[in-house]
Amino acid sequence: MMFEGFMVNAWEVASIVAVVAGVVGFFTVLRGAAFAAHSIPNGSFAGAAGASLVGLGTLFGLGVFAFAGALGIGLLGRRGRHDAVTALMLVMMLALGALFVSFSSEYAPEVYSLLFGEVLGISANAVLPTLLLGILCLLVVAILYRPLMLSSALPEVGEARGISAFAMELAFLGVLALATTMTVPVVGTLLIFSLMIGAPAAARSFTDRPAVAMALSVAFALAIVWFAIAASYETNWPVGFFVGTASAAAFVLGRVWAYARARMGRRPSARPSPS
Amino acid sequence: MSEAVLTVEGLGVRIAGRQVLDGVDFAIAPGEFTGLIGSNGAGKTTLFRAILGLQRPTSGRVLLGGRPRSRRGAGIGYVPQKFLLDPDLPLRGRDLVALGFDAGRLGPSTRLRRRRAAVEEALAAVDAEAFADTRVGRLSGGEQQRILIAHALISRPRLLLADEPLANLDLRSAQEVVSLLARVCREQGVAVLISAHEINPLLPVMDRIVYLAHGRAASGTSEEVIRADVLSRLYGHHVDVIDVHGRVLIVAGAGDDADLAGCEETVEHTEVIQ
Amino acid sequence: MSAGLFVFAPGFFDNEAVHVALAVGTAVAIVTAVVGVFTVMRGQSFAGESLGDIGTTGGAAASLLGVGPLAGFVAIDVLAAAAMELVGVQRVRGRDLATGVVLGAAIGLAALFLYLDTTQGSGNGSTVTILFGSIFAISSATIPAVVALAALSVALIAILYRPLLLATVSPEIAAARGIPVRLVGALYLLTLALATALAAITIGTILSTALLIGPAAAALRLTTRPLRAMLVATAIGIAAVWVGVVLAYDSYHWPPQEHGWPVSFFVVALIFLGYLASGLVKWRQEREA
Known part of the structure; x- marks a missing residue:
């Protein structure tokens, strides 16, 4: 049965990951930080590879590289071409990853699981660290909620009110790194990104209210992950495939809904207004 | 005059070796509507940034309510210049x-x-x-x-800064924003400092004008400032002030047409022609 | 062991794999430099990076079907570029989002193909080869295709050069002058897809951005003129590939094992060093000025 034994861990951990991805992803989309959300998890892969090479824990390596990547993107991107710097940081970290992988000869299956996730193989002792990191992540977001919101929507106004846009950027990248560290072992570097973009991007097509959008984002992320686990269990296909395609489907659904709503909404307002 | 909401004393700012502001002096009383007028590049945004505490002055100081600023942004409401919301x-x-x-x-x-x-x-x-x-x-x-x-x-500021709120607005919207700000100024007792490169839309409501040119400022009522001698001193060359049916037109003096300042003020020139 | 005491390890000049690597590397370095300058100027690094990653899907599919990887890279990248264009990559706002959604979906597919590859196909460690590339493993039969695609990409840029430049600097002005900005952007995206596919075969899908962005970003720090930047970027790209190939060949004699360091690592590291060095040069130029 898909709800028994080792599968319980998968359901629990994946649900925690989905909640965090939904919340953090909301700000990722709000800030247009898709590239950073792609690069930090992806680059941190090198940390995992390096850590296993020198015999340290994967989580530790992921964490160090995720925060190093976040700091690098934040500091180097401060002036000049932000996106080019992000890209270069990313490929440099990936190249290190390639080097580490080449040093450890039997690493290929682990490369695959780090990049694409291994949610069905989660052990019971992964639940507690994931839960703690998840709570920490949500706590940081809750504390920073209002200044981060203002700084994301109107950076100059936030700046004028004493909310440093640079500090907010670093804080956000830090949250991203934290989310990366906890989620990568579960859904893989390449797919945490799908969850962080697809769900919140879809959510904002359905509502104008920020709080509702965030709640919807979490709901979508949960639905995507649950569907992916169930489908993966039934078909034996990789869970990442279902996460990636379901996220994209959610986004397309949101766009169609927004389009339909805009068309329906336009008709009445096309009539001349009485004033 | 009661304690000024904002006092700018001998403010000078140098950015990348260029003197953007030089010895700017003025004060704003509570509930006053002040226009900060100057052409593009005159230093209006830099002055705003200095008032907000985002730009460190190289000389002089900015006082809020008679005291140095306690923390950034305290007591000031800010409406930024360009915003393009997703x-x-x-x-x-x-x-x-x-x-x-x-x-x-x-x-x-x-x-x-x-x-x-x-x-x-x-x-x-x-x-x-x-x-x-x-x-x-x-x-x-x-x-x-x-x-x-x-x-x-909503944060109940004593001073509201609006950076070029009339730019990119059509004439009617601009008038609406001006009268709205003037109303807010009177009803809420908030001092308003609004920057603009055109003086005419603000003339009916301004209590005070701060005219900025080449990083220097002249301040007073519009009758005190919009005069040929005052502005000529500010620009460093002869400038004429012409009154056309209640609208003010500032042009570079005759024989001085090679000077850039003449071009800078063509905004107001074209406005009169319209 | 005489670890690294030579510049050219014995047999370097007679090795056919080296010849192919240098030929392919040179052609690809030229294309990526020319295309990359526009990628950086247009702020489309994320699109380039995504197309690179998406190449994984094509590579895995090609391996599943028993076709050469280059065909897979080109096919999937062109498809993905079309999808990005469709979802709204032409708008500056939300562009990253459109890119990201396509990327996510494609990577999901890649996960499936790689999985099927390892369970049903040959399963000869193609995951790592596709992701990180192996310039020494390119067969000489691929050279004509690489050269043809490279020529096509450069020709496209040459044809589009002036309208593309204006559309890059100011889409509004370009549109006002009657340039079909969206079409030019879409054609550019197609060229980017070709260049990325070529870079992917050289240094692997997820590292391909290095060749695309690195030399161009470094060159644009040194000069602001696009044509000169393309020349400088080409020089940096070719240097990185050549030196990378030499070092990788030498590294068979280096610790920790006797099977060589990945050539892609050297190429990317050299490009990254080049980018840092360009910052240093610029800083000195500015200080003297």
């Missing part, structure tokens, strides 16, 4: 105004009822209730402007 931003006008209430604080909001009341009040003050529930990114420029003014007002 049409997909899941944020209603109302939400943006609410962020003005307590965005500086950490953690979840604890004063939801008071915040809701304050948001309603601020929206009413700028006549924005009708479009407060629409996504900000989908509002027109003038409507976004109103939302941002409400956002600035």
Whole structure:
């Protein structure tokens, strides 16, 4: 049965990951930080590879590289071409990853699981660290909620009110790194990104209210992950495939809904207004 | 005059070796409507940044309520110059105004009822209730402007800074924004400092003018400042002030047409021709 | 062991794999430099990076079907570029989002193909080869295709050069002058897809951005003129590939094992060093000025 034994861990951990991805992803989309959300998890892969090479824990390596990547993107991107710097940081970290992988000869299956996730193989002792990191992540977001919101929507106004846009950027990248560290072992570097973009991007097509959008984002992320686990269990296909395609489907659904709503909404307002 | 809301004393700012502001002096009394006039590149935005504490002055100082600023942004509402909001931003006008209430604080909001009341009040003050529930990114420029003014007002500032709020607005919207700001100034007792490169839309409502040219400033009532001798001294060459049916036209003096300042003021020239 | 005491390890000049690597590397370095300058100027690094990653899907599919990887890279990248264009990559706002959604979906597919590859196909460690590339493993039969695609990409840029430049600097002005900005952007995206596919075969899908962005970003720090930047970027790209190939060949004699360091690592590291060095040069130029 898909709800028994080792599968319980998968359901629990994946649900925690989905909640965090939904919340953090909301700000990722709000800030247009898709590239950073792609690069930090992806680059941190090198940390995992390096850590296993020198015999340290994967989580530790992921964490160090995720925060190093976040700091690098934040500091180097401060002036000049932000996106080019992000890209270069990313490929440099990936190249290190390639080097580490080449040093450890039997690493290929682990490369695959780090990049694409291994949610069905989660052990019971992964639940507690994931839960703690998840709570920490949500706590940081809750504390920073209002200044981060203002700084994301109107950076100059936030700046004028004493909310440093640079500090907010670093804080956000830090949250991203934290989310990366906890989620990568579960859904893989390449797919945490799908969850962080697809769900919140879809959510904002359905509502104008920020709080509702965030709640919807979490709901979508949960639905995507649950569907992916169930489908993966039934078909034996990789869970990442279902996460990636379901996220994209959610986004397309949101766009169609927004389009339909805009068309329906336009008709009445096309009539001349009485004033 | 009671204690000035804002005092700028001998303010000088150098950026990358260029003297952007040089010995700027002026003061604004509570509830006064002041226009900061100057052509593009005269240093208006730099002056705003210095007042907000985002730009460190190389000389002089900025006093708020007679004292040096306690913390950044305290007591000042700010409406930025250019804002282009993402049409997909899941944020209603109302939400943006609410962020003005307590965005500086950490953690979840604890004063939801008071915040809701304050948001309603601020929206009413700028006549924005009708479009407060629409996504900000989908509002027109003038409507976004109103939302941002409400956002600035909700923190009950003593001074409201508006950076070029009339730029990119058509004539009618510009008039509306000016009369709105003037009303806010009178009704809420907030001192307003508004920057603009055109003087005419502001002439009917200004209590005081700060005229900025080449980094230097002249301040006073418009009768005191908009005079050929004062502006000529500011520009460093002869400038004529012409009154055409109640509109002011500032042009470089005859025989001086090679000077850039003449071109800088053509904005007002073309406006008269229209 | 005489670890690294030579510049050219014995047999370097007679090795056919080296010849192919240098030929392919040179052609690819030229294309990526020319295309990359526009990528950086247009702020489309994320699109380039995504197309690179998406190449993984094509590589895995090609391996599943028993076709050469280059065909897979080109096919999937062109498809993905079309999808990005469709979802709205032409708008500056939300562009990253459109890119990201396509990327996510494609990577999901890649996960499936790689999985099927390892369970049903040959399963000869193609995951790592596709992701990180192996310039020494390119067969000489691929050279004509690489050269043809390279020529096509450069020709496209040459044809589009002036309208593309204006559309890059100011889409509004370009549109006002009657340039079909969206079409030009879409054609550019197609060229980017070709260049990325070529870079992917050289240094692997997820590292391909290095060749695309690195030399161009470094060159644009040194000069602001696009044509000169393309020349400088080409020089940096070719240097990185050549030196990378030499070092990788030498590294068979280096610790920790006797099977060589990945050539892609050297190429990317050299490009990254080049980018840092360009910052240093610029800083000195500015200080003297």
